[in-house]
Structure formats: C-alpha cells, structure tokens
Amino acid sequence: MLYRKNITRPESLVRIVAGLALIAVSLAWLGVTPIGLVLAASGAVGIVTGVFGYCPACAMVGRKPLK
Structure with missing residues (x-):
C-alpha cells in the first residue's frame, strides 16, 4: 500500500454520504453549469x-x- 489511512471509518462514511449529497444537490439546483x-x-x-x-x-x- 502506498499510503497510510489517516481518517477513521465513521469519518469515511460521513465523507461518502456528504459527497453523494453534494453531487445530487449541486446538479439538481444548479444543473450542468460551471x-x-x-x-x-x-x-x-x-x-x-x-x-x-x-x-x-x-x-x-x-x-x-491511524494505527
């Protein structure tokens, strides 16, 4: 492995959910604009x-x- 994990599992789940929400909201409200x-x-x-x-x-x- 070329990297060592530096975020916890709960933080990983929050990042995934927040990323999906950000994609959905930005494309729904702003559309395909810059x-x-x-x-x-x-x-x-x-x-x-x-x-x-x-x-x-x-x-x-x-x-x-993390260790």
Whole structure:
C-alpha cells in the first residue's frame, strides 16, 4: 500500500454520504453549469477520500495516520 489511512471509518462514511449529497444537490439546483460541475467535482473528491480512507489535505496539516 502506498499510503497510510489517516481518517477513521465513521469519518469515511460521513465523507461518502456528504459527497453523494453534494453531487445530487449541486446538479439538481444548479444543473450542468460551471459552478454546478465544480461543486459536483468537490463531492466526488469527498467520495474518493472516504473510499480510500486517506485525505491529502489532512496529511499536509499534520494529521497522524491511524494505527
């Protein structure tokens, strides 16, 4: 494995659910506009970090990996 997980399992689930909600809401309310696509992409990033259990931003600020 090339990375060490740095977010907990409950936080991963919250990131996945919030990412799905952000994608659904941004595309439903804003449609396929530039801002809607940017918000949907940020929701996709949240889903990916939740699935893998690793957040690069958390690693940059010094969050310690889980043991």
